[in-house]
Amino acid sequence: MKRLLFALFLFLSTTVFCQQQADLANPLVGTIKPRFDFFAAASLPYGMVALSPDTHHGDLWNAGYRYNDGYILNFSHIHNTQTAGIPVMPVVGTCKALQGLEASKSTLNHQGEIAKPGYHKILLQDYGITAELTSSQRAGFHRYTFPAAREAHIIMDLTAALGPVQMLRGYASKKSDREIEGYSVMAPTFRRKKNCTVYFVARFSKPFDKINFWKSSADSSVKELVNGDMTDDSKAGVYASYYNLKQGEQILLQVGISFVSMENARMNLDKEIPNWNFDAAVANAKSAWNDYLGRIEVSGGTRRQQVKFYTDLMHTAIGRRISEDVNGAYTDNSGATPVVRYVPLTAKGNPSYHFMDADGLWGSQWNLNILWPMVYPEYGNDLASTFLTYYKNTGTMARTSWGGQECYVMVGDQTVPLLAALLQTHRATFNKEEAFAGAYKNGFPGGIRDRAGYESGPSPKGGGIDWYIKYKYVPFEIRFRGDGFHRGGAAMTLEYAYQDWCIANMAKSLGKNENYDLFMRRSAYWKNIYDASSGYMRPKDTLGNWLTPFEPVGTSTSGGHATPGFIESNSAIYSYYVPQDVKGLIQAMGGQSAFVEKLEESFKSAIPSGFAAEHGEHWAARVDYDNQPGCHLAHLFSHAGEPWKTQYWVRQVKEATFGDTTTTVGYRGDEDQGQMGGLSVLMAVGLFDVQGLADVNPTLEITSPIFDKITFHLPGKKTFVIQTTSPAEKDNTYIQSVMLNGKPLNNFEFPFSAFANGGSIKINLGPQPNKTWGTNILDKGSVRSSN
Structure with a gap:
């Protein structure tokens, strides 16, 4: 009996402790001015569904759930970088659904609000409705508690613009007095060049008294109700009506989604939320988050530090989301027409990897590429396998995946450092030979390095890989070539050289010595743009002339995010972008003492700014932990023989830049896909690797x-x-x-x-x-x- 009681005590103690991780994480941190994909309470780690309130639409940045806004417009199910969809809004009184989201908004009231991983509770003050939200991987679950009301309505505006996404068309039809199905067609965006369709099946716990569909009028100037049980239009929506609700009466709503079909949306819902037990769904979501967050247990420090740690760790699991269904089906939209393909299933009938809807990996060698092999290798492999799937389907290994499309975010071959990190740490589950073949192809003309940012046309020139091979650097004139973005030749040279080093190490590990020698030689091309007379990396033209005038740090006249020749940064920061040969860089900069002195002066100058530039003013900083190119700077002191200065400056950055737990700050800038959260986690646990674990014999610093x-x-x-x-x-x-x-x-x-x-x-x-x-x-x- 004593043994049984002791075992029970251990079980309860473990359960209580595990619950603390999800309880400590705070999704509201930094929500004053977030990205559309930033806030995610009612979601699972990497879940397709991210169900949350929206208070502002219109862009990727400064959109979604903004804590200080005055009104809630809707609750929607998809919050990703370039995909959105299926808004819901419960109301009482006269329904104003046909007048748009603004007409049905409710005052945002934070009294009694609870936002934790897997659950969100919030009051719609103008209607007296308490909304509770949770989700499974592919389905949202709502519980609305109503006041006494003569009439109440649950609105789904299927063609309303959400975040950065406009909708082209919506469809909905009644399947029973408790269920409707439909879809929304997302219009192309600047970043995602093709349409994308999200399908849904919505089930209500209480039969609706009436179902109402709308479409555009004959002249398309207004919306009008339609006769019948379906709508299919450029201005389409539906609302379910209930009459004579009692005080405290609850209506539950389940919404399964799919990017493949309505049948798959129903299948996802049936498999993942088989009953109406909302509290059990909340418990399941919390358990999933505890499993994820609990892989790293911390004790000691202050409560604020623990809250920020688990909030940071939560953010590493919301920047990318699965897009395949429970049967492995996903939509490949990389060709002329969409094609349904399937992820292979395991012996248990589950997808063998997740096909991800994922932003790029620009700069992730200094955050997620380290954290994933350490603790979460399956998530890193999901992303690697997604980009390798594009190689199978299209012949080119991808660097982005939005709506089943490669969208060419930023520049270079950002997937290679992740592949190398997983391979060198022996965490890779993908086909290594295939991975090397994709990386090798991308290192030459005809691969992804042909393309600058978002350059999707048939004849790309903005990536400049041909010039990189010809001149052994990317000349300054690349800014006038092609029609993409981020055409900074000096920055490209540095990033390509690091990526070449990653390919070289992959080759060495796979016994491809000739390829190793080739790419290792190319990894030294950084030396061709290092100007010893100034001590900085400096853009150079096709004739070998240095850019003149040259400014390591920009001025207010620089314009854009970057100084000429660089990408969202400047020479003062990019001059340290040589992770593959830090020793060589230190020597080029005059040796250890000179290197340390110069770098430390940069850190001292950045104290007033909290080591982070204002977003969009990256050209002005010497140290900038708001953006990726300089996320390794504080760790370089160790490589120059003074690790105590790394200890000091890492601690300063951790506190000033990433230490806040208020809704106002949190990350002092753009928490990009969980990358800054990942970096903050690494700083908190005291582990890092400047080389991104891509070396043949990787180390942790x-x-x-x-x-x-x-x-x-x-x-x-x-x-x-x-x-x-x-x-x-x-x-x-x-x-x-x-x-x-x-x-x-x-x-x-x-x-x-x-x-x-x-x-x-x-x-x-x-x-x-x-x-x-x-x-x-x-x-x-x-x-x-x-x-």
């Missing part, structure tokens, strides 16, 4: 964690534990000593394999730098210095 104990639950039921000790009530910024698996460690980095195999690190922290710790250099053979 150590900085000072902010928690007393961190437990990583790894694949294969292994654990890795970081424990810290520090003087009570004193600053704990600096590492005094480290023990790895019981043995002293005097390197600032250690093999990734030692982490992946499970083990422990004990870190003694203190208020003063120990300038003798971490100065030994880990011998990794000739790979790192081969440039």
